Amino acid sequence: MPHLEVRNLSASYGDLKVLHGVDLSFEKGEVVALIGPSGSGKSTILRVLMGLTPCTGGELILDGQPIVPSSTASVRAARDKMAIVFQQYNLFQNMDVMRNVTIAPVKIKGRPRAEAEADAARILARVGLAEKSHAYPDELSGGQQQRVAIARALALRPEVLLLDEVTSALDPELVNEVLDTIRDLAKDGMTMLIVSHEMAFVREVASKVVMMDKGKVVEVGTPADIFDRPRSERAREFVGKILRH
């Protein structure tokens, strides 16, 4: 049984239809990368999964359980199992790093504070930010903030990690520290859905690549399939353009 399945998903922002019947599925431990030009709907899929954008049609199934957008309980249950890291990190500006990472586990999941803080310390060490646990977001660089955001997501012990263009807002020299962190997570077997423009990274880390354009899935395959042997016209065009860099 696939870990996460998306069937015929449609979504719109107001009158603008962004997704036209998208199908996706992946197993536990897979690292799936969504690539494609801007506006193809990649981020929207992540947002719909987290219930941040409403879907207008289709089904979402997590661990065999459907996610019913109209049912608050269903959406909350789904959010319980997934965590998202945003392009703009979205750290809570009024809290320090430790509180940012521990607030959800303590207040929402009800874990004891001491346990959550120990857990947080461990995760922060893993992403290389152990000494910054009492710094505030505005005292950190973009790369550091993004790693805190990843730590915050990991502290929730999710089954699935959604990464929405997490390096796109970073200065080039800060990108690698974040990619290193993600590479580690992939090695550890975390199920991940990554939206990214970093093609070399995608190629290295992803077990499956989904190429999208204008709200539809254009092609699905292994990185080798997509980058070396693109079958569809559109995929070939896209790969051709990006490989020229």
Add this chain to the structure above:
Amino acid sequence: MAESLRLRNAREGPLPTLLLINGKAVGPGYGPTADHRDLSYTFQFNVIFAHLPEFLQGAALTLGLALAGFWGGAPFALLLAFARTSGSKWIKRLAGGYVTFITNTPVLIHIWFLFYGLGDLGILLGKYTAVIIGLMAATSAYGCEIMRGGFLSVRRSEIEAAETLGFSRLQTVWYVIVPHIVKTVYPALANYFIVLTLSTSLAMIVGGEELLGTAFNVASENYRHLEAVIVAAGLYVVITFAVSLSLALVGRWAFRVKAKIF
């Protein structure tokens, strides 16, 4: 003492509009048409609606007082704004002192001072005169601050840009400075006018027959104070919507100012 008592009687305002028995408020519950059971109260709006034309007259007077207070005070506001920004040290202090005093003391006290206080000096102002002067004083002070904000918001860079484009002093003022100030100041003044319109209800305290005063007049015959004041409140809301809509439209068309209509 007796002398001043006589003078005061000449200035005595209307009977208190509130029935006070032993210092406790007594409402319509004790009037002739009232219900004596403790928790029930039967609303009778029809007696009030019968007097709607009077209410509308009162509303008209409300607007009249507001307009008089505003346009009477606005020129002084402008003068004071100039005084505070480009006057000599002493003029600045004087103007500033006046504005600070007016903006930190209640308008009601000003009006009472004018209406009852000046009587001692033999100056007997009519109730509407006192109210309008009070509102003019308030407008001059608050308006001054609004306009001063407008003056101070003009940036050096705008003036320099105009000068480098070859504008003469006068042209700079007319084409650059004035429009900028008007755009900054208009929404604030429009807002102030609405506040002013609502504060005309003070006139009722000295016996004025604007909207609230009319409500009490009407209620004095049938003791339906609650209904009368409810109707007055409703009319105030209507007036406020009408005035803010008009001011927003005027702002958009005449001054190209984007003001909220709602």
Add this chain to the structure above:
Amino acid sequence: MEQILQQLPEFFSPINIRMLVEAMGVTIALTFFGCGLGFLFAFFIVFARQTPGHWALPLRAAAIFYVEIFRRVPFLVTSYLVLFFIAAIIKNASLFAIALIAIFIYATAYTADIIRGGFESVPRTQIEAAQAMNFGRWRTLIHVIIPQSWPVILPPAMVFMVAFVKDTALVSQLGVFELAFRGRELNNHGFSGILVFTTIALLYFVISYPLTRFGQWLEKRLATPRSQKSQRKLR
């Protein structure tokens, strides 16, 4: 003028002075408690106004209606509304309480708009991050929105309260023994209007001016440091 000089000793008798000081206390109490409670309740009004879902439509409508109505009705009218409404159902109600309720209603409506503006100034992304972690509306408000919006909310709220000190003069019409009422009373007893009302005005000034300056200081303190970091240093 000689008349005023004649009246001075009697005017500034210990009894009168004590009465005026008490009246100042009443004015201050009315302002602080009325506006303070109104400000607190306004948070709930804004929370109610932002409740999502079809079922909440009456709640949202009620919140909007309440704010829009009482912002457009003069305070004097609101005071009388409360007075006559309460007098119709409760005999011998305390005038001070009635005034406090009127102030409460008025302050709630005005500060609700300030608070709503403050809430809307928090970036949407902060709220989405909280949503994605299952925070729920109330938790998001307490842990994310209020901590980030209070510097934007407090100065205008303070300005409102300070300005309201002057409006308390209107509750003299309800019979509350505050400054304006005592002033009118003294004038009725025969003291010169010029003497009485100038003194009363000065007493209001004594209350209002320091508060105004404090409000300005607060505004400056919270406005210039734009980053959260400097604001943290303030606390």
